[in-house]
Amino acid sequence: MSLVFPNALAATTTNLGLAKGSFWFGLVCLGSAFTGLLLILADRGTWRGWPALAALLVIAAAGLVVRLPAGRRPAAVAAAAVASFAAICFYAAIVLPNLRGIDSSDSVFLSLPKIAIVVFGVIVARTYPGVTPVVVAWLIGEVPVAATSVVTGHGFAFDVPAFSCMAAMVLIIALLRVSRVRTRASEPLISLASREDRAAAQVARAEQMSSVMVHDTILNELAVVGAVAPGVLGDRARDQIRRSLAVRRAGSIVVSDAATALLAGDVATAVDDARADGLQVTVTGDVAALRTLHAETSTALALAVRQCLANVAAHSGTDTAELTVIATDTDVCVLVADSGVGFVEAEMHVDRLGLRHSVRGRIADVGGTVQVWSAPGAGTAVSMLVPRA
């Protein structure tokens, strides 16, 4: 996921928020006009003006229609516009004769429904981008009220609140686009950095796995070549070198299943290979439990066991090792132990990567844990606990 909200979605979500906010803005305006008129009519004890209340409800219904998903269709928008036009004509014709003589087309009771129609135009602007819907909505409210006011002898007065509201909405819609371009200019760079970070994480992962593979293969082969006496190299050593070079050809740079498969096998294969190299390995415990492991876990465990046995052969000073398998309902524990010279893990040189990368790293990658018990002269035991599922 990107670190910041993408520009491509920002306009859509802001317009949706504007539409929802506008709906409630309009509803409050209509509600205030409705309640105010109701109180006045009740106070004067006359119900002659009650149809005006119905007209306000029609305008509210028009707002509700354009807010609905189905209200985005041209026919629904047109119907809402016509209904609003008719309703405010009717409303003005009823309200104006009941106002004081000094009141004109800018009376607060006329401004409020006009403002409601203007902000409902903002909802329509979500479907028909631009400021046109807002201006049209303003005209739908303003023209019939002004005409009715003049006809009924109240005259015309410029309705500052309704016009200001329209102008404010036009400015908001127009400036949103401009300001968004300016303030969100850094979004592509930040989003790109997020993607690069994910790619870098994969590269780092590939390098780490490559490092482990190289340790388990190439370093071993160099050690063999460095240790043998001058002369003809044995068939087994040559096969080992060819296998390691095959890992490279299979793609050791990008960690691939093919490269892993060339090395991995299962724990039994690791034990067989160690025995072939001259190590006497005794296997005890619930060996069948190893077959219940997930393939990825099984591979990681086999590679880790292979490294443990290689460590015994190379560093312990003994040619025997014990491998014990203990299984529970949830975990499998493999213990590789020897009675060799032992070591102090904290004092190991930093370039001793086998235990750190090939054992701990691999087991941790599949959700397992590793514990090492060792002391100079007291042998070594490495416990690898991995989950079954």
Next chain:
Amino acid sequence: MRNDTPQRLDPLGGMTARLFVIGSAVVALVVAVTLSLSTFDQLSAPVLEVAALLAITAAAGYYVRAASPFRAPFPRRAYVVVNLLGLAAIVLNSAAQWGTNEIVRDDWPPIAFAVLALTFGSWRPGWEIATGTVVATLTVGTIAFVQADTFAADVPGLVFAILAATPILATGAAASAFSRSLVGSLLDWRSAGAGPATSETPSEGDGVAARASHLVHLEDHVYPFLERVAETAEVSADDGDRARVLARELRTLLVLDGERSWLSRIVRTTDDPRRIADRMSEAQRGLVRSLVTHVRNNAAFDHDRMRLTLRGDEWEATCTIEVPCDAAHNPRVQLAPYVAVARSVFGTVSWQIARGAMAITVTFDPSTTGSTTR
């Protein structure tokens, strides 16, 4: 979701909203001064009117200041202060017109307050805006109701209360709905993004290749050597020596590659002895990476001398980016979006541009974030 705000979830959107805050502050002050002058004949205590104008000016000024990306996120305290100052303007204006106020519609404080409230939706959660709106609405309505006897129109007092409170109630309801809508959309986007990686993420086997130094060594020296040995099957004394040297070099390079953090790969002069950079979250890494890229691509900065220093313990860590800069290029303005986003992903963010250098320091909790695979 209850306390999420659009600005917290989309800091860049907060920068857009800040421009509207500045605009609304200007409009609110113009409305206040214009209507105050036009209703001068209704004032009974001009001094209180001046105080009311000062209060709304303070509200607008404080609002603009608190909405700065360098102070993100906009705190609840700032919202309360702006509300209180706006309410103070309402009360003072009413006192200034007490007994002489003839028309409720031309009272400027509810309108000026409403203009400010229109942009609240980008900064605070919907419920908080709704609460503030109810308080302001009741205050304005009550004051108008109490003054009803002095108004010229012959309508029930409650009608004055409703009409006076309508601007604040309408804009408050709109701002609250706007906030809820935006937070919902942003959380939906985050939920969608939290799923499996999409195709925009480079996948394994999709050209992602390790470029560590040990690999170069392998290709240039080790593989050719082993291929020759496997081919000839003869090992000389020199081959044995060569194998031991190659093994030692390879082992050293493996260690060095393993000790390089992701940050030291993008900035050469990174001082991070405890590898604290590896404990950053994905969002934190992304932000630092984008900031470094911004510094590299911008003429205002001497990126060759950029230096990163990471320090900390188990519970708190700091990352400081220092780079020489040229004040003539106005690096502060260009830095704003990064500081705004940084404030949403780091514990604290402090920055300084002085004596020809910029320093940004972020803090984070290394015990709860980070990747073990780095």
